[in-house]
Each structure stands twice: as C-alpha cells, then as structure tokens.
Amino acid sequence: MSSISLKNVKKAYGDDVVIENLNLEIKDGSFTVLVGPSGCGKSTTLRMITGLETITDGDILIDGKRVNDVAPGKRDISMVFQNYALYPTMTVKDNIEFGLINKKIPKEEREKRIREVCEIVGLTEYLDRMPANLSGGQRQRVALARAMVKEPKVFMMDEPLSNLDAKLRGAMRVELINMHKRMGTTFVYVTHDQVEAMSMADDIVLMDKGKIIQQSSPAELYHNPNCIYTAQFVGSPQTNIIDGHLPNEIKLGFRPEKVRMHEVENGINIPAKIATREMLGAEIIYSLETAYGTIMAKTDVDMPVDTELKFGVEYDNMYLFGADTYRIPFTAELKDIIAVVFGGNK
Amino acid sequence: MYSQNKTLEKVKTFADAFFKILFILVIAFPFFWMISTAFQTLKETMRVPLTLWPEKLQWGNFAEVFKTIPVDTYLKNSLIVCTSVVLLQYLIIVPCAYSLAKYDYKAKPLVFGLVLLGQMIPMQLTFLPVYFMFNKAGLINSYASLILPFISNPFGIFMLRQYFMQVPSEIIEAARLDNASDLKIMFKIMMPMVKSALVTIGLLSFISNWNNYFWALIMTNNDLVRTLPIGITLLKDSETLARWNVIMAGNLLLVLPMLGLYIIASKKIRNAFVYSGIK
C-alpha cells in the first residue's frame, strides 16, 4: 500500500528530451492506468517509477520517500511485462520463487506464499513445468504470480494483455479488477487501449508527447474532457469537432452517441444526408454529410443510406474548445451564438 | 516407357550407392590402416604382400609406446591444459560477451574491434613475441604458457555475444526487479539460456587444444609439461628403425579421444564447425 509521486521529472537521452517537467500523483491503493498512443512516454514513466530507467532531473517519491537512487530491486515494486519476461530456463515454481530467494525470505514462508498465490491464479498443477510448455494465458498467470508473490507496495503492468487473444483478454480484465480489490495494493497499469483503460481504472492518466493531458476518473474523462485530444481519445467513433464556424476559432464538439436522428428542442438541428451505414448489432454508426463536413452518429435508430434528415444535438451534450484546443465554459452568450450559426432553438 | 524409366532410375540409384560406398571406404581407409598397423607385429608391417589385418592383435605395441616415451605424463599434461582452457575461458569470455551484448559504454566498439582482431590474427603470427614475453616472465615450460593465450577465446566471445543479444532485455529487467545482482543475473539467468553455445564453444576449444602441436612445440622443451601431440612426434623421432606399428599405436592414443568425442556428439561437433566457419 503506497502512494507515488513524481515531481518535476525530466527524462532525456543525450539532447533528446522525452519527458519534461512531469508531475504526477498516484493515490494509495488506486488502480491507475497510464494511457496514450505509442511513444507518448507512458512506458518511460512506468519504467522511471520502477527504477529501470534513470531520471534526468526531478524526484520520484514512494510513500513520501525519495527513491531516485534506490535500485529497482529495492523499491518493493513488482512488474508484469508485455512479453511476460519469464526466466525460460527455470520451472514455474523457480520463476515465482526467484525474487523471494533474492529477498532472503525463509523457506517455509516462501512455500506458503507460493502455495497461496498459485491457488489464486490457478497454477498449482503446473509448478514443475517449464515456461516453454505453457500456453500464452498460463504464462501470463505465471508472470502475475511472480509479481504477486513478492507482496509488493506497488504493482506495475506494462501492456500485460496485449499478447492474449480477444476472448482471454476480456476474461483477464475482470480477473485483474478482482485481484486489485483483493490485494488492495496500488496498481499502475500502462496501455494504449482506451477500452482497457476505461474498464479497469479508477484513475486514468492520459498522456501525449511526454505530457499529462488529463488525470481523472474514467467517467470524468468521458463526460468532462478538458481538451479536444481527450475528447477524441476516449470513445468510438471519435468525438465530432466542427471547426471554422464560430468566432475566435472556437470549436464545437459532441459525441456521436449524443447525436439524435430527429430534431430536438433544446439544441441545434442540422440538415444532413446519410452517406454510409455500419450495422454493429445493437447500434448503428452513420456518417452524415452536412454543410459543416462529415458528422458521425451512433444510435439504435435504423435508417437506410441516402435518407435526408435533420439531426439534433442538445446544448447539454456539447463541448466547446478554445483556439488552444482546451475546453472553455459554455456560457449563455456562446449558446446564443451557436443557436444563430447552426440554426438551433434558443 | 514409364517402366523403362523406372528401371533406369533403379540402375542409377544402385550405381550411386555403389560409388558412395566406395567413396566412404576410400575416405576411411587411412584410419583403418592406422588401426591395423597399430596391432601388427614389426614383421607384419614389413611383409610383402601387405598385411591387411594382423593375425593376432598385438596389444604389446601399446606397452612399447609407454616404454619408449612417458605417455602418462604427456596424457596428464594434455588433459590438464585442455580442461583448464575449457573451464577458465568461461570466466573470461562470458562476462565480456555479456558486457558487449547488454551493457552500454563508450569504448564498446573498441572492445568489439579487439575481439575481431583477436579472431583475425593467428597464433602462427604472434608466437615469437609471445615467446619472448613468456621467456622474460620465466613462464617457458609452464602450464600457464599453454593455457593463458587460449582462455580469451575471441571466437567464443563473438558467438556468445550473438546469443546474448537475442535474449530479451525484459528478462534482465525482471531479474533486476527481483533484486538480483549483476553477477547473479549473468550466472543464474543468462548462462543457462545460452547453454548450447557454451557447449559448442567448449567442444571446439577442447578439440583444438587437444590437437595443438604448434603452441606446445614453441613453449615447451621439457617432458614435465609437454603434451601428447609433442609426445607422438618424439616417439616417431626416437624410432631410428621406424617401428611403424609402435608409432601407429601411439598415434592411436592421440586420435581415440577425438574419435570417441566425435562418435558421441558427431552432429553437434559438425554444427559447431559450420557455425564457426560461416558465422
């Protein structure tokens, strides 16, 4: 159980500054997910916390203690790697036990812990196998067991599910959530997959180009994006952005799932023609041709292609972004302007 | 038409088999001749027509070898030198290869260049200066002079480096997080992962050191440290009468361990040589 904080952390390779002035608080016992496109610095951040990557400047604190110069093995951190990184020449049991021996934990205690962990992850019958003789899912479990058995302060995971097939991934997500509940340890999880992030995190850190864009709960991130980047990162299809029609380079955004396929009272109504239709099952995704460009809509209303209609977006479902792409408040004044520009009801 | 082709095929296959067997016999014949001679009486070796196989196996020829030269000393020396080289080299080449594969430091290209240079420059080129060096240090006629130049085996470093580079860095990182020291990672995690390369390197260096005549000739002139290849040439030179049966018996003592090794691990040895040839 511990909190982590990064203070003014900088990471540079020679003259290449990868991360500059990063400040991050990870709450004790939270399930924090670092998410962002590849190359955004999320893995580097994770690795700096583990100590696998040195920091160029700033401080990293675990439980309020500065750990900049503490070796990775002494930070009380466990990590599950993307490719599992099992020791291929050791049996499952030896893999799990290796770290405990290095920590000089007595034999009985080791046996007890291994037994417990293996029961939790369901590895008991595979203890004497070599990693090469295990399936992908089983290897994943060994990696988890190896990390859990150390009873670490912090549990790190770097894209641990990306090597599993879709079905297994879904199951493992649920298991990881349960595991976090049971252990109560701080989890730090890195992924590029927004669905993974939204479904597991209780705190999401969205990163881009070495900077933190937004840190909040999944619900907050979805309902209250603080910039276009966040708004478009979460949700599929992406949030619609209408640019170039409002004064001061103000941009109007709304999510496809908030598009109503009929006129609305307290919002704007835009004439459009259905260009394409993607049937997903319960929902249908339309691309609508309008005078403001293509607008995506996601709804359960079924309409044929080429239908001409007026779709509506309510004021409550709109986001406004300034010229710098960051969120600006939805004032009554702006509402009036929108109503005039897009022909809505006041 | 078809059946005619089939008969032709059969004849061709038969001819091919015939020539291949003949070929094998020709290749193997010198070995057969060595073994046969080693068991003949002196008379049989000089008799016309030839003695293809002795009437009675003359095991006494081997006793003659022991009487003529101190084979047991030579054998012991050969074993000491070969085993020392094989074992000690791991202490030198494993850390160096690991450092070249997985550590980052400025002079690394220079170190790697040194390894390549070591592979390029043959001992036949450096023996004189090394002789002077050992001479100055009083190490002529010592095991050290026969062992030291071979334990930094540059080919071994090169091969191990290739193998280490293929180990994902994450495994090392996982071990770091498990609080394992550099040495522990190297010995407990990395070395078991390149076991096959270690065996290959060990085999190759055992074979080349067992067979090494040149270096022992340069560095020794005393029976106390001389190795078996030198012993066999001394056996030949001491035979003014050329008792070829005794010489071949001695020769067999030098050959048999290699043949035995080859019989046990023929595929492994051949693959090792192919790797060393086209790396």
Next chain:
Amino acid sequence: MAKTKAKKKPEIERVAGRNEKREKLMGYLMAMPAIVLLFAFTVYPLFYMAYRSLYGGSVISRNPKFVGFDNYKALIESTDFHQVLMNTAVYTAITVGLTMVLAIVIAVWLNGKRNSKLNGIAQTFIFTPHIISMVSVSTLFLWLMDSQNGLLNVVLTALGFEPYSFLASPETALLSVSLVSVWKGLGYYVLLIMAALQNIPTSVYEAAEMDDTPPLRTFFKITLPMISPTILFTSVVAVIASFKVFDSVSIMTGGGPVNSTNTLVYYIYDFAYSYGKPGQACAAGMVLLLFVCVVTYVQFLVGKKRVHYQ
C-alpha cells in the same frame, strides 16, 4: 519522440534500468579480463614484432642492436626467402584449388536425393579427419608414403613401378604435403558448402525441372551461381588457413628436401629457433601479417557481398 529514442539507443544493446555510471563501470569491469588478455596476446605482440624486426641480435641477447631495415633488406636479397614465398603460394594454390573443386563436387553429390542414408554416413566419415590432430594425420601419411614399406610404394611395386620417395624428392614433396592437407580439410569445406546448398529453396530446382533443364546445366546455371558467394567466402578462409601451414611441414619434411617445402611460418620458426635470428624472423612475420591483412580485407569485402546476396 520515442522514434528518436529508439534510434539513439537500440533496445537490444542496453540493460536499461540502472544508474548509467554504474552500468558503464560494470560494462568495463566485465570486459576487462578479456581486454587484458587479448591485448597481451594479440595487440602487444604485433607492435613488439614490428619493433623487434628493426633490431639484430639473438634470442637471448639482452641489448639487441638497432639495425633499421637491414632485416628486411636481408629478406629481400635472400633467395631462400623468395623460395619460401613461392612455396607458400604454390602450397596455397594447390591446397585451396583442389579442396574447393573437390568439396563442391562432393557436396553437390552428397546433397542429391538418392541414397540419403549413405549421404549422411559419407558426411560423417569425410569430416572425421578435420577433428584429428595434424600430428596424427602427418604421421599416418608418413607411414603411407614410407619409401620402403609404405602402402603406396608397395602398391606401386606390385603394379610394376619403381618405388618412389614422395617426400624425399623436391619435385613431389610440396605436392604430397598439400594432398595431406586436402585430405584433412576436405570434409570441413564439404560441410560448409552443403550448408549453403541446403539454403537454396527447392522451388528453384522444381522450376528448373519444369523447364526440362539437363542436370549439368542446372548445376552450372543454378546451383553454382547460388552458392558462389559461399564458395568465395570459404575460399578466402581456406587461403588464410593455408598461410598458417606449419605442423605438416614440421613433421613430414622439416622444410626439405632442399628447402622445397619450407613455408612462411616454418621459415619464421626456423629462423628464430634454429638460426637464432629473431630480428629477421620478426621481419618475415611482418610480411605474413601483411598477407593476412590483405586477405582478411578481401574476406571482409566478400563477406559484405555475401550478405547482400542472401
């Protein structure tokens, strides 16, 4: 940003995760024993050889006299040395030429579809001489070529010829030594070429078969071009190996008769140990170094091309 990072620091070459200073130190420490040994037995001897080649004196002299390039001059003027160079060249040409031609033919033959079991056995047998000491091989051939009771002469006599001293005649001694090397090394080169043959995709041969290509044409137009990079490369390896010839000369002929089998390494050895002229031996060593460098450079060029081919 990650892109530039990856470019600067290839993942495979670094153990991330440590104090960088410590990492550097550990890197050096681990390589140090090998560096020291390689330096002592490779770099230092080369420099010392260059230095010593400018001095006179004997092996044991404490203060050898500086003689400038006299040792080199002596070499250039020595007809013996000319012959040594010639011998080395002839030996290399015969050994490498014969080995490569035979190795190619045998490799293709043993790579054929027929009698694959026999192919395996033949491979095993042909490689055997390569792992045997040159001492044994030389001694064995001394016996086979023995002028009185040796097998070859007994057979010759039986066929009605005069017995012949292969190693005692200047005309045949070098050739005999070469043939012994061919017998010993052949299997190794067969193996290397077979490895290359096995890399040729079978589909190429199937295509040739569809085109009804006769076997010899297949060999010259498909097989040979496709393994030619390997042939070149292994030839260069064989050339360097030939430069180093010593054991067989030392055991079978001792450089004679009348200097006809005296090759470069044996000459260096002889000059230093028998004649006690280390300066001149070192000068000859520098000549060998020059050859090795040139051939290694060729090997480097050929090796580059080989990678390009594959």
